[in-house]
Amino acid sequence: MRGARRSLHPAAAMRLLLLNGNTDTGVTERLARHARARLDATGRAAVALRPATARFGARYISSRAAVAVAGHAVLDAIAAQAGTVDAVAIACFGEPGLLAAREVAGVPVRGMAEASIEAGLALAPRIALLTGGAAWVPMLHELVFSLGLPAERIDIRSVTPTGDMIARDPDGALALLAAEARTAAAAGAGAIILGGAGLVGLAPRLAERTGLPALDSLDCLLDAALRPPRGTPPATVGGTPSIGLAPALERLLAG
Secondary structure, three states: OOOOOOOOHHHOOOEEEEEOOOOOOHHHHHHHHHHHHHHOOOOOOEEEEEEOOOOOOOOOOOHHHHHHHHHHHHHHHHHHOOOOOEEEEEEEOOOOOOHHHHOOOOOOOEEHHHHHHHHHHHOOOEEEEEEEEHEEEEHHHHHHHHHHHHHEEEEEEOOOOHHHHHHOHHHHHHHHHHHHHHHHOOOOEEEEOOHHHOOOOOHHHHHHHHHOOEEEHHHHHHHOOOOOOOOOOOOOOOOOOOOOOOOOHHHHOOO
């Protein structure tokens, strides 16, 4: 996306890449429906939303290996859209490739967890990240550390069903999510973040059940991605020869 210098004002003119880091096109479609409804409801209907799915990798990301592969897939997808979008929203709660994408994209890149945490910490001194699948708990601890976020203010929790399972049976998972949210609140959390594509759309129902402020991670991501930036970030990687990558990604890395 080097060379993209399209004005981001007003927000209605923005071309936003909404990038699903896994390979499940059904997830991408669900994210896009929710995102379009959110944009319409918040007066940003003219934003040019460009949903995209990772070209390769895991159908559902639940391990460090899958995150690593997804990071490559995220860079591959960004390279394929080079020069055609004004901002990138990585719609995967594990932020695969986030920091690397910021090195090469030349446009603002936001991640789901980072945006959600920022929004939550603006609401409460202590927050809880609630997601599906126990494997995500240590990985999210590592992510919080890598992003330089205040770990002492963030309580990371999960329920047993994975995000993939929750997406297939949200009604069945809601009681588990509500119980965990109440436990987090009893431990001091003043706001709950429902993290991950599989939990998108459940925040209002969780808030109704628990009486706790609940944030949807995709809503937070969209709000952050559409916020006017201070300037277009320069790409900081260039002149790097590569072998075996998709041609678009080789060009992006070579500058």
